[in-house]
Every structure is written in structure tokens, then in C-alpha cells.
Amino acid sequence: MKxxxxxxxxxxxxxTQAALPIQSWTLPNGARVLYVEHRGIPVIDLSIEFxxxxxxxxQRKWGxxxxxxxxxxxxxxANANEAALSEAQLSDAFADTAAQRHMGVSADRAGIALxxxxxxxxxxxxxxxxxxxxxxxxxxxxxxxxxxTRAIAALKEAETKPNVIAGKTLMRAxxxxxxxxxxxxxxxxxxxxRADLITFHRTHYVASRAVVAIxxxxxxxxxxxxxxxxxxxxxxGNGEALPALPEVAPMQAxxxxxxxxxxxAHILLGTPAAVRGDPDFFALTVGNYILGxxxxxxxxxxxxxxxxxxxxxxxxxxxxxxxxxxxTIGLQTKKEQADEALKISRDVLTAFLKDxxxxxxxxxxxxxxxxxxxxxxxxxxxxxxxxxLIGFYGLPLDYLDTWIVNVxxxxxDDIRAAFRRKIDANRLATxxxxxxx
Numbered sequence: 001m002k003x004x005x006x007x008x009x010x011x012x013x014x015x016t017q018a019a020l021p022i023q024s025w026t027l028p029n030g031a032r033v034l035y036v037e038h039r040g041i042p043v044i045d046l047s048i049e050f051x052x053x054x055x056x057x058x059q060r061k062w063g064x065x066x067x068x069x070x071x072x073x074x075x076x077x078a079n080a081n082e083a084a085l086s087e088a089q090l091s092d093a094f095a096d097t098a099a100q101r102h103m104g105v106s107a108d109r110a111g112i113a114l115x116x117x118x119x120x121x122x123x124x125x126x127x128x129x130x131x132x133x134x135x136x137x138x139x140x141x142x143x144x145x146x147x148x149t150r151a152i153a154a155l156k157e158a159e160t161k162p163n164v165i166a167g168k169t170l171m172r173a174x175x176x177x178x179x180x181x182x183x184x185x186x187x188x189x190x191x192x193x194r195a196d197l198i199t200f201h202r203t204h205y206v207a208s209r210a211v212v213a214i215x216x217x218x219x220x221x222x223x224x225x226x227x228x229x230x231x232x233x234x235x236x237g238n239g240e241a242l243p244a245l246p247e248v249a250p251m252q253a254x255x256x257x258x259x260x261x262x263x264x265a266h267i268l269l270g271t272p273a274a275v276r277g278d279p280d281f282f283a284l285t286v287g288n289y290i291l292g293x294x295x296x297x298x299x300x301x302x303x304x305x306x307x308x309x310x311x312x313x314x315x316x317x318x319x320x321x322x323x324x325x326x327x328t329i330g331l332q333t334k335k336e337q338a339d340e341a342l343k344i345s346r347d348v349l350t351a352f353l354k355d356x357x358x359x360x361x362x363x364x365x366x367x368x369x370x371x372x373x374x375x376x377x378x379x380x381x382x383x384x385x386x387x388x389l390i391g392f393y394g395l396p397l398d399y400l401d402t403w404i405v406n407v408x409x410x411x412x413d414d415i416r417a418a419f420r421r422k423i424d425a426n427r428l429a430t431x432x433x434x435x436x437x
Contacts, residue, residue, distance in 0.1 A: 020377065022387060022397045023220060030208030030239055033227040034391040036215045036383060042118045044216040045384040046127075048134065048230050049111035049392050051242055052204035055179040055322070061192050063151065063184030068200045069105040071147060072112065075138035082132070087143060090129065099126035101133075107180055108322045109392050110204075111211075113384065118217035127226055134205060135233035139197045152186045162262040162433040170268045173254050173429035174326055178246055206237030213388040215380050248272045248324040255430040265338035265434040266330075269345065273327035273422040274320040276393035282406040283418035284318050289365040290357045290415075291349070292316025292329060297364065303348050304331060310341040316349075322393070327423055338435050350425045356416035369407050 023035045054065045073091075078084040085093065094101060099116040112134065116126035158164045168183050175181035212227040251271060260266075274284060292300035292315045304314045314331035329349065333341040357365075377383050377400065390399050 020383060020400070022390065022400075024391070024397055025224075027207075027224075027228060027231060029231055029234075029236060031210040031212055031227060031231040032391055033212045033214070033224065034387050034397075035213075035218075035220060035223040036387055037218065037220070038215055038380060038383065039217050041380070042217050043115060043380060044118045044123055044214065044218050044226075045113070045115050045380045046212065046214045046216075046226065046230075047111055047113040047384060047388045048130075049109045049211045049213075049388060050205050051108070051209055051322075052110040052200070053106050053108040054182070055107050055245060056200075056204060056242070057179065057182060058196065058200070060188060061196060062182045062188040064192050064196055064200055065110055065204075066105045066184070067144070067147060067151070067189070067192055068197050068204075069103050069110045069112075071139055071143060071197060072133055072137045072201075073101070073103060074143035074147075075140050076129075076132045077136045077138045079132075079136060084138065085132075087140075090133065093129055094126065097122045097126040097129075099129075101130065115381070123218075123226075127229055131230050131233060134230065135235075137197075137201060139194050139201075141194055144192075144194055144197065148189050148192065151184065151189050155184060155186060155189070162260045162264075162266045165258060165260065166266045166268045166431050166433040169256055169258065169433070170270050170328070170429055170431045171326070173256065173431060174251060174270050174272055176249060176251070178248050178323075180248070180321070180323070202235050204242070205234060207231040207234040208237035208239045209242070210234065211388065211391040213384055213391055215384045215387060245323065251427055251429060253427050253429070256432070257435050258431070258433045259436055260434040262434040264332045265335045265341075265432055266332050267338060267342055267345070267433075268328060268330050268431045269342075269349075269428045270326045270328040271423060271428050272324035274318050275324055276320045276322065276389075277395055278320060280418035280421060281320065283410050283414040284422065286362065286365050286369065286407060286410045287352075287357060287415035287419055288316055288318055289369060290361045291352050294365060294368065297368075299348050299352060300329065300331075300345060304341060304344050308340075308344065310334075310337050310344065314341075314345065335435055338432055342430065342432065346425065346428075349423070353416075353419055353423060353425055356412050356419075359412065362410070362412060362415070366407055366410065370404050373404055373407075 020036050026032050052065055057064045074087045076085040076090060099114060102113045114126060114130050116123045172181045210231050212230060214223045214226060292298045300314045300316060304310050311331040311333045316329045318327050319325040329345055331341060377386060386400060
């Protein structure tokens with residue numbers, strides 16, 4: 001019966017995925033398009049993204065990528081046929097079409113997501129506004145000053161919080177001089193000018209490196225027209241690649257203890273680990289569920305919380321990125337228990353690296369991951385997020401189709417080998433905030 005239920009789960013998930021085939025093509029201007037027809041509701045969800053994340057910030061002007069992305073919607077410059085639009089007019093125009101837009105930036109990528117009704121008048125208007133917003137941002141000086149002031153105030157508040165201090169300190173410890181280590185400061189934000197925004201936009205928001213994802217109630221022909229409209233007025237980029245960033249360097253073990261008046265100690269351990277598309281991804285995913293990603297059924301939770309009561313919550317995660325993204329373990333505990341909690345966490349990781357998981361642990365992890373897969377693609381926005389990720393990171397178009405199969409075939413040897421390739425327990429960065437220095 002268990003075997004039958006497992007086969008039915010796989011069949012059900014595969015049927016769900018088979019109904020969502022991804023089509024992909026490249027426009028004459030170089031933009032890559034990924035399209036999924038999904039007629040369930042009269043809505044089109046789309047995104048357009050660029051290699052314009054914070055790793056592309058100018059030297060000593062950290063925060064430039066985020067400010068550029070956030071200020072795209074602060075106003076549109078006039079062109080030969082259309083008048084300029086202020087920030088308020090732009091917001092009202094989107095509201096008139098019942099469209100929702102979301103600006104987004106991460107370490108690797110930046111862009112905009114749009115949800116619009118699929119009816120022609122509303123979708124045409126929303127997409128035309130989005131195309132203008134992307135290609136003709138006004139970057140008004142008054143809005144730049146306002147956003148810098150807000151960002152600096154938010155930064156100063158955030159830097160009083162122990163979890164923020166720990167996170168930034170860990171990234172610097174892991175990545176050293178690599179751009180992934182950088183985070184905005186009041187000085188770097190204050191130094192950013194309107195000319196910096198214009199240059200960053202012209203350099204990074206270009207048609208030849210755009211990735212357009214379109215999901216929803218739209219035909220293939222219409223999707224092609226939308227992608228063309230979104231990218232036709234962007235700087236061309238001339239097909240040129242951006243400068244290569246430095247490799248993520250191997251790290252040595254470090255430990256930093258930072259005093260803080262917080263009631264608990266915040267502890268993070270980490271190391272650079274996996275890139276998107278890494279062959280070890282599925283072994284790491286299953287293994288991490290067992291180690292610390294599976295909540296109350298994980299080893300870390302069992303040893304640190306259930307057996308010893310050292311922390312309310314503890315977990316681990318892999319965050320694959322364009323370059324080696326971090327593996328982290330994180331927890332909070334009473335200050336007087338910090339060293340014990342840290343030791344137990346390290347011991348659990350060391351034992352996992354040495355012996356690997358048991359067959360029962362692997363079965364439980366795979367059952368949970370496979371059983372929950374349908375929740376990853378149960379609405380348009382989730383599908384869009386997955387399709388955009390596939391496009392930006394160059395993953396196979398059948399990535400979703402084969403996800404369950406790839407999880408199901410992971411075994412103990414795969415997990416042990418993958419973890420040993422990615423993690424050296426003797427070369428972890430450790431950060432403790434809220435303990436004596």
C-alpha cells in the first residue's frame with residue numbers, strides 16, 4: 001500500500017507538471033523568454049529580470065542596485081509620443097488597470113514582476129506602463145534624496161538588531177573581498193548620485209541580458225508580443241557580457257563574538273557551498289532536510305532543542321546563487337548556554353558529515369519533499385517564480401518535470417559525498433552576537 005501511494009504521488013505530481021510545459025525562445029534583441037500557458041484564471045503574471053543584483057554594486061557605493069531598482073517607479077521621462085509621468089501619476093495609472101507590480105532585488109538579480117488582467121485593454125495598458133518604467137525611468141533627484149534618507153534611517157535601526165548584525169558579520173566572514181560580502185552603509189548610500197543610477201541602469205537593464213517569464217491566460221503569440229514590447233526600448237547591451245566577478249575564495253575557520261544587550265545570544269555558522277544548477281543540489285536538498293531543514297524531525301532540532309532544551313528553534317539551509325551561495329546553521333539561545341549550544345550544533349554537523357543519514361531518515365525526507373512538491377506550483381505566482389529562476393540561472397526547461405524523480409533517486413552515498421564536497425567542519429565561519437567579546 002505504501003508503495004502504491006508513493007507511485008500515485010509521483011503520477012499526480014507528474015500530471016500537474018505535464019500540464020505546465022515551459023516554452024522558451026530568444027528575441028532578435030537577445031532577450032530570453034520563458035512562457036507557460038495556464039488558463040485557470042483571467043490573469044497574466046510576468047517578470048523581467050537582469051543581472052543587476054547587489055553583487056553588481058559599484059565599488060564603495062553599496063546599495064546602488066537596490067536604489068536603482070526601487071526608483072524605477074519614481075517617475076517616467078517623456079518621449080517623442082508620450083508625456084512624462086510623475087510617481088503619483090504612474091501609481092494611479094497602474095491602479096486604473098487593476099494591475100499589481102512588485103520591484104525586487106537580490107544579490108544576483110533585479111527586476112519587476114507584474115500581475116494584470118488578461119483582458120486586452122487592461123493588459124495592454126499595464127504592459128505599456130511597465131515597458132516605459134523599465135526603459136525611461138526619470139530618477140528625480142527629490143525622490144532619490146527621499147529614498148536615501150529612508151534607507152539610511154532603516155539601516156541605522158536594523159544595525160541595532162542582533163540578527164542583522166550576525167547576518168552581515170557572517171557574510172563578511174564567509175566572502176571576504178567578494179561582492180557577496182558587501183552591504184550598504186550610511187556612507188555608501190549617501191555617496192550615490194542620480195548619475196550613478198543612470199549609469200547603472202544603462203549598463204545592467206539591457207535587452208540582450210533580459211530574462212522575461214510569462215505565465216497565465218495568454219497565448220504563445222501574445223506572449224511573444226508582450227516580451228517584445230517589454231524589451232524593445234531598453235538599451236541594447238550590444239550582446240556584450242558583464243565583467244566577470246572574482247571567484248569565491250576558499251575560507252579558513254573564523255570565530256567572532258560580539259557583545260550586545262539582547263536577551264539571547266544569536267549564533268550563526270556558515271561557509272560558501274553551492275551554485276544554482278549544482279549537480280549536488282538534490283542530494284544537498286534531501287540531506288539538509290534531515291540535518292536541519294525539516295523542522296521538528298531534523299537532527300539539529302532533536303539534539304539541540306528536544307534533548308537538551310538549548311534553543312526554541314535551530315535549523316540549517318543551503319542558498320544556491322550565481323556563485324557559491326552560503327550554507328548556514330542558525331539558532332538563538334540563552335547567553336549562558338551559548339557555548340554549549342554551539343558545541344552541540346557543531347557535533348551534529350560533524351557526525352552527519354562522517355556517517356551520513358540513515359535509510360529511515362532518507363525515506364522520511366523524500367516522502368515529505370515529494371509530497372509537498374505540488375505546493376511549490378499551486379498558483380500562478382509560484383509558477384512564475386520557478387520559471388523566472390529557471391530562466392535566470394539557465395536551469396533545464398524540464399527542471400520541474402524531473403524534480404520529483406531527482407529527489408526520489410537520492411541515496412545515502414549521494415548525500416555523504418555531496419556534503420563532504422561542499423562542507424568542511426573545520427573551515428566554518430562562526431558568529432555569536434550577544435555574548436562577551
